[in-house]
Amino acid sequence: MENLVATLTNTQFLIAVLAAVAAAAVVFSIGATFFSGGSQMRQRIKRVALEREKMRAEEMARLRGSAGGADQPRSIRQAAGRDYMKNVVERFSLEKAFMDENTAEKLSRAGYRGQAAMTTYLFLRFATPVVLFVLTFTYFSFAIFSDKPLWLNAVYALGIGLLGAYLPNLLLKNQTVKRQQSIKRSWPDALDLVLLCVEAGMSVEHALKRVAKEIGAQSIALSEELTLTTAELAFLEDRTRAYENLGRRTGLDNVKSVMQALIQAERHGTSVGSALRVMAEEGREARMMEAEKKAASLPPKLTVPLIVFFLPVLFIVILSPAMIRVFSNSFINGGG
Structure with a gap:
């Protein structure tokens, strides 16, 4: 037992284990990129298709007068939620503790929709601090601070656990920022394509459907x-709700402005092509201004970087021959 503890607390052993874990993570990440990159598009389209089927079922139930009834079919995403996460969320009433009116909107902006995503998020908000506390306390007690009192290690572990309570929010925000950047970069091109489709005689629905296929790459x-x-x-039933939902899901001002223009065109009967042309020109100008x-x-x-890295090297290259000559002459004169 003493040999096992000594081995686990050995610095070289810990460095070797961490290096092995890091190398395995790098290999796994590279392999996952090659093997799952091609299927990412199909997975996203499949999830959207499931949301569309859910919306179709809800609308058909509403038309039959039984919307929200007990016989309403559950979506596959809802059924895919893990039972133990759901049990933990319900047992500890995590919805009251961690959920507010903006939680669903934040998850949708990050690309997570459905009750399964909400359950997973609430479970992580609850489980991450506990898991980090246990792991940190165990590691501190047997490896780094084995000579310190247990209550001091518990205090350190509690602090790290409290910091871990913000980890799910940080990861969610990071995913939201990446998703918004992807949408923001491609939105001007998508808007130009929508304008071309509308001017060619397509309706807004068919234009968006065609552009969704083309912009996926x-x-x-x-x-x-x-x-x-x-x-x-x-x-x-209300088409303006679809436009408002798109602006709310993305959370981008340029998308919201285009959606407001489409809503005004729907309400007042003005030309959709004219509104899209104006917004497309503004989008191109905004992208050019951002590039400038x-x-x-x-x-x-x-x-x-120029002062810190380039200028010292330049001075060394310029002054080195002169300094070498001065030192050589001094050595020759001193020797003579």
């Missing part, structure tokens, strides 16, 4: 949102 997130909007336009802003901010950002 550039942004899977935007393709998913446009496909879901197409389904909402087909099944929702990034180009203008490049020289100040390069000042510090």
